[in-house]
Amino acid sequence: HFLIKRKDFVTISSIFSILQVFTATFIYFSSNPIHSILLLILLFFEVAVVLSLLKLEFISLLFILVYVGAIAVLFLFVVMMLRVKLNDLEILTVLPISLVLNFFIYINFFSYQQP
Numbered sequence: 001h002f003l004i005k006r007k008d009f010v011t012i013s014s015i016f017s018i019l020q021v022f023t024a025t026f027i028y029f030s031s032n033p034i035h036s037i038l039l040l041i042l043l044f045f046e047v048a049v050v051l052s053l054l055k056l057e058f059i060s061l062l063f064i065l066v067y068v069g070a071i072a073v074l075f076l077f078v079v080m081m082l083r084v085k086l087n088d089l090e091i092l093t094v095l096p097i098s099l100v101l102n103f104f105i106y107i108n109f110f111s112y113q114q115p
Contacts, residue, residue, distance in 0.1 A: 013053050020046045033079045041072045045102045052106065 023043045030036045044067045051060035 009053060013050055016046055016050050016053075020050070034076070037072060037076045037079060040075070041068050042099060042102065044068045044072060045099070045106065049102070049106050 020043060023039055023046060027036050027039045027043065030039060044063065048060040048063045051057075051063060
């Protein structure tokens with residue numbers, strides 16, 4: 001478990017909640033289905049971080065394994081089998097960086113030890 005002060009908890013959870021709203025909005029308005037699925041995977045990671053902030057680590061890991069590992073990858077596979085063409089690659093250059101940053105933030109939350 002990790003130790004976060006209440007003020008920091010409210011700040012971090014509100015930041016991730018705002019990120020979730022923006023990511024969901026981008027998913028809705030995205031015209032490319034592959035971009036939508038990749039943003040959906042990012043949204044799942046953001047939800048998992050909020051769940052881990054609520055000290056529901058097992059559920060957050062289950063969320064990542066089930067939704068990202070199975071459902072989102074299945075959606076991505078189906079869309080790629082439909083041979084959807086990628087016209088603009090702007091988001092594909094930014095998305096891996098944001099996924100890596102989200103992963104390190106998620107790992108950082110688990111690295112705190114109680115005194």
